[in-house]
Amino acid sequence: MHSDNSTRVALVTGASRGIGAEVAQQLARPDTHVVVNYRKNAAGAAAVADAIRGAGGQASTMAADIADATATSAMVDQVADRFGRLDALVLNASGGLEPGIDPNHAMWINHDAQQRLARLTLPLMPAGASLVFATSHQAHFYPHKAVPKGYATVAASKRAGETALYAMRSQFDRRGIHFTVVSGDMIDGKAVLTLLDGGACTAAPRNSASRRGLAEFATAIAHAATAPSPAGIVYVGGPAHLARRSA
Ligand SMILES: NC(=O)c1ccc[n+]([C@@H]2O[C@H](COP(=O)([O-])OP(=O)(O)OC[C@H]3O[C@@H](n4cnc5c(N)ncnc54)[C@H](OP(=O)(O)O)[C@@H]3O)[C@@H](O)[C@H]2O)c1
Numbered sequence: 001m002h003s004d005n006s007t008r009v010a011l012v013t014g015a016s017r018g019i020g021a022e023v024a025q026q027l028a029r030p031d032t033h034v035v036v037n038y039r040k041n042a043a044g045a046a047a048v049a050d051a052i053r054g055a056g057g058q059a060s061t062m063a064a065d066i067a068d069a070t071a072t073s074a075m076v077d078q079v080a081d082r083f084g085r086l087d088a089l090v091l092n093a094s095g096g097l098e099p100g101i102d103p104n105h106a107m108w109i110n111h112d113a114q115q116r117l118a119r120l121t122l123p124l125m126p127a128g129a130s131l132v133f134a135t136s137h138q139a140h141f142y143p144h145k146a147v148p149k150g151y152a153t154v155a156a157s158k159r160a161g162e163t164a165l166y167a168m169r170s171q172f173d174r175r176g177i178h179f180t181v182v183s184g185d186m187i188d189g190k191a192v193l194t195l196l197d198g199g200a201c202t203a204a205p206r207n208s209a210s211r212r213g214l215a216e217f218a219t220a221i222a223h224a225a226t227a228p229s230p231a232g233i234v235y236v237g238g239p240a241h242l243a244r245r246s247a
Pocket of ligand 1: 013014015016017018019020037038039040041042044064065066067091092093094095109134135136137183184185186187188192
């Protein structure tokens with residue numbers, strides 16, 4: 001079944017929890033079908049899809065480990081077969097801090113997988129479609145700014161992913177695809193900071209300021225995925241970090 005031309009299709013990677021889940025829900029609209037990608041957390045992804053439908057939108061879930069080339073191709077084929085188009089790709093899923101992970105995983109997921117997804121989905125994107133890459137200030141400014149202890153490998157790999165996407169910009173421009181990088185400060189209580197602290201992953205931010213930070217970052221990503229002329233780069237939060245940039 002192909003969607004009719006009035007239905008927009010958005011794919012959000014890593015949308016079973018955290019920022020991706022919030023972005024997916026913010027994209028809920030009657031005229032948009034949101035594809036909620038996840039790796040393992042089927043229940044989380046299903047809850048996000050239910051919430052989108054409950055808000056009057058359309059949604060489905062698709063499992064794929066984006067670090068796995070075969071699984072990623074299968075997911076993109078599924079999008080092609082089912083919808084025949086992709087109006088927004090939100091590259092949100094990231095990794096590399098998980099305890100005991102292969103040291104090469106950060107580059108596989110934060111660089112190779114992002115480049116592969118952009119390349120595979122490009123033929124599905126009509127003019128006016130959007131591609132959004134979510135990153136952290138600590139990765140975006142790497143190696144020009146200090147990073148938290150334990151984050152350098154992830155920062156380097158996410159920066160490499162961002163650079164690889166910039167290198168595809170002429171292809172995006174030729175097809176009339178908007179490319180936006182949304183860079184945010186680290187959110188207290190989110191998994192990334194908890195892992196850097198040596199603790200276990202948390203599913204949600206610890207306090208209301210963190211929840212606001214997550215919502216603000218997700219809003220900027222969702223806006224970049226839907227605005228007719230999004231800015232090429234958007235910074236969210238971390239005024240001290242950004243101020244030091246020009247110092
Ligand atoms: N957290 C922060 O403070 C912060 C700050 C600035 C920028 N960012 C950026 O925002 C994005 C999201 O961060 P987050 O903290 O919300 O992440 P998170 O809470 O750790 O969520 C990770 C999501 O990615 C999915 N995922 C992980 N590995 C995957 C894989 N190989 N294939 C497919 N999905 C995978 C997970 O799916 P499962 O649940 O199924 O495993 C989950 O849905 C990242 O790009 C990050 O760099 C985060």
